[in-house]
Amino acid sequence: MDNASEIDDLKDIVNKLRKRLKDIREEADEAAAPKVSPLAPDNFPTLPDIDGVRFAAAAAGVKYQDRADVMIAEICEGSSIAGVFTKSSTRSAPVLDCQNKLASLASGTKTKGKFAFVVNSGNSNAFTGGAGFTSVHAISSAVADTFDVTADQVFTSSTGVIGEPLPHDRILAVLGDLKAGLAPNTIEDAAAAIMTTDTFPKGSTKTVEIDGTSLKISGIAKGSGMIAPDMATMLVYIFTDANISQATLQKIISGQNKTSFNAITVDGDTSTSDTVLVAATRRAEMAEIKSNRSSQGRAFASALGEVMQDLAHQVVKDGEGATKFVEVRVTGATTVTNAKKVALATANSPLVKTAIAGEDPNWGRVVMAVGKSGAVADRDKLTIKFGDITVAENGWVSPGYTEDDGAKYMRKQDLLVHIDLGLGNATSTVWTCDLTHQYITINADYRS
Amino acid sequence: MDNASEIDDLKDIVNKLRKRLKDIREEADEAAAPKVSPLAPDNFPTLPDIDGVRFAAAAAGVKYQDRADVMIAEICEGSSIAGVFTKSSTRSAPVLDCQNKLASLASGTKTKGKFAFVVNSGNSNAFTGGAGFTSVHAISSAVADTFDVTADQVFTSSTGVIGEPLPHDRILAVLGDLKAGLAPNTIEDAAAAIMTTDTFPKGSTKTVEIDGTSLKISGIAKGSGMIAPDMATMLVYIFTDANISQATLQKIISGQNKTSFNAITVDGDTSTSDTVLVAATRRAEMAEIKSNRSSQGRAFASALGEVMQDLAHQVVKDGEGATKFVEVRVTGATTVTNAKKVALATANSPLVKTAIAGEDPNWGRVVMAVGKSGAVADRDKLTIKFGDITVAENGWVSPGYTEDDGAKYMRKQDLLVHIDLGLGNATSTVWTCDLTHQYITINADYRS
Numbered sequence: 001m002d003n004a005s006e007i008d009d010l011k012d013i014v015n016k017l018r019k020r021l022k023d024i025r026e027e028a029d030e031a032a033a034p035k036v037s038p039l040a041p042d043n044f045p046t047l048p049d050i051d052g053v054r055f056a057a058a059a060a061g062v063k064y065q066d067r068a069d070v071m072i073a074e075i076c077e078g079s080s081i082a083g084v085f086t087k088s089s090t091r092s093a094p095v096l097d098c099q100n101k102l103a104s105l106a107s108g109t110k111t112k113g114k115f116a117f118v119v120n121s122g123n124s125n126a127f128t129g130g131a132g133f134t135s136v137h138a139i140s141s142a143v144a145d146t147f148d149v150t151a152d153q154v155f156t157s158s159t160g161v162i163g164e165p166l167p168h169d170r171i172l173a174v175l176g177d178l179k180a181g182l183a184p185n186t187i188e189d190a191a192a193a194i195m196t197t198d199t200f201p202k203g204s205t206k207t208v209e210i211d212g213t214s215l216k217i218s219g220i221a222k223g224s225g226m227i228a229p230d231m232a233t234m235l236v237y238i239f240t241d242a243n244i245s246q247a248t249l250q251k252i253i254s255g256q257n258k259t260s261f262n263a264i265t266v267d268g269d270t271s272t273s274d275t276v277l278v279a280a281t282r283r284a285e286m287a288e289i290k291s292n293r294s295s296q297g298r299a300f301a302s303a304l305g306e307v308m309q310d311l312a313h314q315v316v317k318d319g320e321g322a323t324k325f326v327e328v329r330v331t332g333a334t335t336v337t338n339a340k341k342v343a344l345a346t347a348n349s350p351l352v353k354t355a356i357a358g359e360d361p362n363w364g365r366v367v368m369a370v371g372k373s374g375a376v377a378d379r380d381k382l383t384i385k386f387g388d389i390t391v392a393e394n395g396w397v398s399p400g401y402t403e404d405d406g407a408k409y410m411r412k413q414d415l416l417v418h419i420d421l422g423l424g425n426a427t428s429t430v431w432t433c434d435l436t437h438q439y440i441t442i443n444a445d446y447r448s
Numbered sequence: 449m450d451n452a453s454e455i456d457d458l459k460d461i462v463n464k465l466r467k468r469l470k471d472i473r474e475e476a477d478e479a480a481a482p483k484v485s486p487l488a489p490d491n492f493p494t495l496p497d498i499d500g501v502r503f504a505a506a507a508a509g510v511k512y513q514d515r516a517d518v519m520i521a522e523i524c525e526g527s528s529i530a531g532v533f534t535k536s537s538t539r540s541a542p543v544l545d546c547q548n549k550l551a552s553l554a555s556g557t558k559t560k561g562k563f564a565f566v567v568n569s570g571n572s573n574a575f576t577g578g579a580g581f582t583s584v585h586a587i588s589s590a591v592a593d594t595f596d597v598t599a600d601q602v603f604t605s606s607t608g609v610i611g612e613p614l615p616h617d618r619i620l621a622v623l624g625d626l627k628a629g630l631a632p633n634t635i636e637d638a639a640a641a642i643m644t645t646d647t648f649p650k651g652s653t654k655t656v657e658i659d660g661t662s663l664k665i666s667g668i669a670k671g672s673g674m675i676a677p678d679m680a681t682m683l684v685y686i687f688t689d690a691n692i693s694q695a696t697l698q699k700i701i702s703g704q705n706k707t708s709f710n711a712i713t714v715d716g717d718t719s720t721s722d723t724v725l726v727a728a729t730r731r732a733e734m735a736e737i738k739s740n741r742s743s744q745g746r747a748f749a750s751a752l753g754e755v756m757q758d759l760a761h762q763v764v765k766d767g768e769g770a771t772k773f774v775e776v777r778v779t780g781a782t783t784v785t786n787a788k789k790v791a792l793a794t795a796n797s798p799l800v801k802t803a804i805a806g807e808d809p810n811w812g813r814v815v816m817a818v819g820k821s822g823a824v825a826d827r828d829k830l831t832i833k834f835g836d837i838t839v840a841e842n843g844w845v846s847p848g849y850t851e852d853d854g855a856k857y858m859r860k861q862d863l864l865v866h867i868d869l870g871l872g873n874a875t876s877t878v879w880t881c882d883l884t885h886q887y888i889t890i891n892a893d894y895r896s
Contacts (some may be wrong), residue, residue, distance in 0.1 A: 003452070007451065010455065013462050014458060018465065019471065069554025086819075088819030088820055089823075090825065090827045091819065127843065127844065129842065129844030131844070150635065162812025163811060163812040163840065164486065166718045170808055350883075354888055354892045357598070358892025360892065364574070364610025365610065367538045367610055370537070370538055371534075371538030372536055373537075377537045377538065379537070379575065380577070394576065395576075396577030397611055415545065435798075436892075437885050437889070440802055440885050442807065442855050444802045444805045444808065
């Protein structure tokens with residue numbers, strides 16, 4: 001072989017090797033940081049303006065640079081406000097403050113003028129001792145001054161790292177910009193400002209006709225890790241023009257919470273900051289909804305519940321590292337408590353969740369989860385289905401089941417694991433995602 | 449540049465690129481399948497023979513090829529047998545059978561002749577319907593015939609995949625080989641035969657002097673995934689020459705189980721097959737231990753407890769993908785129940801476990817775990833230590849704490865997370881491991 005052809009051959013080898021290295025690097029990069037969850041909706045939905053609510057977002061540099069990290073919602077006088085919060089015994093200063101303020105409203109304290117929701121991302125102001133309350137009060141007072149709101153009607157939330165003091169001066173420094181930016185149609189900017197490890201902003205809307213008036217409901221949410229009942233690490237803000245009393249709104253949101261935000265789990269971990277706030281501006285032309293049991297109350301609850309469930313599903317779909325959206329549906333239980341025990345034991349099982357990540361129809365792990373749940377169960381009455389495929393029944397694998405059928409089903413992105421206990425009529429449904437390498441990558445290195 | 453030097457340069461580049469590719473491949477291989485847990489002990493310990501017990505192992509090809517996957521322990525006439533088992537409501541046929549047989553012994557049924565423990569790996573014979581019991585009875589009968597044991601005194605265990613019928617004929621086919629191989633000094637072979645995803649065989653021993661007689665205790669265990677209290681996916685067999693009544697042995701093992709196998713967790717998942725069996729051959733020259741409260745009973749319990757705790761720690765150290773061994777010690781709780789709630793919530797938290805995998809001193813996640821545990825806790829009385837380093841106290845980060853100190857500590861292989869609730873005197877200690885990419889790799893692809 002002459003020199004020229006040897007050079008050509010070597011150059012060819014070099015090129016191939018370089019190409020291979022480039023591919024490997026690209027694969028590694030992609031695996032390390034997918035830009036957006038594969039389960040994300042195609043677009044942020046178009047949310048209608050809610051009469052009486054204006055939004056603004058700004059970049060305060062609390063932790064993130066070069067992006068908006070503070071949002072405000074200014075809500076008109078006369079609105080009804082309701083909320084539900086984490087039950088964590090180490091919950092954050094902003095959560096405790098919101099709970100106190102809502103308790104005052106619930107006890108019949110007369111409201112004075114407008115309301116504000118103020119939210120920052122990057123720092124959760126949780127486990128920050130007395131300084132946590134100092135920050136909340138500083139933000140509440142400054143927002144009150146700038147936006148002409150009573151400090152008692154300023155509700156703050158913070159999400160991000162636990163245990164580091166909140167540099168609230170940075171937030172105060174952008175209040176002027178926030179005020180100048182207030183607009184009724186910028187809720188998407190607000191949804192983006194409250195993201196932390198989220199890969200997409202979350203919004204949902206529903207209109208509902210009540211007594212001839214079309215009511216609007218628009219909601220936004222953030223959350224993708226530390227997601228579990230009671231509740232997710234999750235912040236949710238929902239706005240409606242419904243004319244509804246504070247007490248009725250509170251009853252409805254507490255009820256709908258059970259089958260939405262309290263029925264999702266990413267990793268069984270519960271945040272110190274979870275907050276769902278709903279504001280009803282009462283601007284719609286309608287008689288006041290005074291009872292959750294009236295036909296109007298039920299219609300509104302159903303529509304609000306749909307928005308809440310949609311947002312809850314989006315939170316799961318942005319579960320850290322998620323590649324599969326999984327509904328765990330339990331039927332045939334003796335009690336709802338037993339049904340929920342089985343649903344949560346299955347949805348939180350690392351072995352079930354890793355099997356789903358691996359597209360492995362490993363129904364034996366579902367049997368294991370039922371067994372460990374502590375719920376009343378009878379092995380020989382149990383039926384397990386993946387979608388419409390009956391996998392196991394009568395204490396063993398179903399006669400018609402084949403691993404090929406199971407494996408094919410598991411390649412779908414949206415999965416249903418249906419467990420029928422065969423003992424009674426109680427049911428429970430929980431939504432979760434799979435447990436992947438990416439979850440580990442995100443959480444083993446969150447703070448660095 | 450002349451041709452020769454261009455060729456040299458290119459060859460140099462090719463060599464470098466090839467070297468780089470080789471490194472990448474080796475890294476990938478290593479990440480995909482570490483041969484042995486980094487937390488494994490250097491050697492299998494030397495276990496003394498127990499007078500009255502002989503072992504054998506054989507390759508039956510139940511699932512694994514080219515390795516021993518069945519073991520037998522033949523135990524002399526007159527022995528006391530005791531055990532504890534999984535509380536799963538979907539527990540396996542062998543577990544149910546062992547429980548029935550032990551219940552007969554406990555009810556005072558006179559024993560007849562020898563006993564046998566027979567264990568296979570590769571298939572758990574769980575959720576296999578009526579066929580599960582057929583397999584257990586077939587194995588018990590054939591062992592009874594071959595080894596001259598009453599079938600009622602044959603205790604079987606199976607570990608491996610759930611829901612597939614156990615090809616018990618393969619086990620029956622090697623019973624002759626097992627009988628021929630019986631020897632008092634082959635317990636290490638038995639420990640190896642019961643491994644599934646285990647990366648090392650587990651053994652522990654302790655001698656204890658009671659009334660001038662030196663008693664021996666030798667135990668083996670398997671287990672590395674689906675490990676959680678009540679109990680681990682774990683099989684444990686312990687042998688001793690102690691002269692102890694069946695009832696006292698049962699009391700002691702149930703008591704010691706609380707602080708050993710019921711105080712470890714890898715992933716919060718509970719197996720359908722967990723089994724701890726203890727055989728006391730009563731061959732030692734000593735008066736019978738008739739009470740767990742006597743000084744002799746307490747001395748024996750303490751020694752047995754050490755063996756059980758050592759085996760439990762080895763199971764955690766072989767936790768799937770483990771790179772860190774973590775003790776979660778909770779003190780200052782109002783009740784032991786509260787202490788254990790906090791310890792388990794922390795040890796099972798995916799966010800705490802991934803932080804440990806990432807060597808991130810993310811104490812905020814420990815605060816989260818305390819909060820979500822449901823135990824009585826007061827944020828401002830909580831103290832969190834990593835080893836001797838006080839990280840958080842009085843509701844906030846400790847004044848003397850630096851992230852550098854925390855990060856340096858987290859690089860250790862054996863870690864202590866100490867949570868003092870500051871409310872009472874109750875304590876609980878739980879052992880766990882970190883949650884790594886390797887856990888996902890093992891469990892997303894276990895059956896393929």
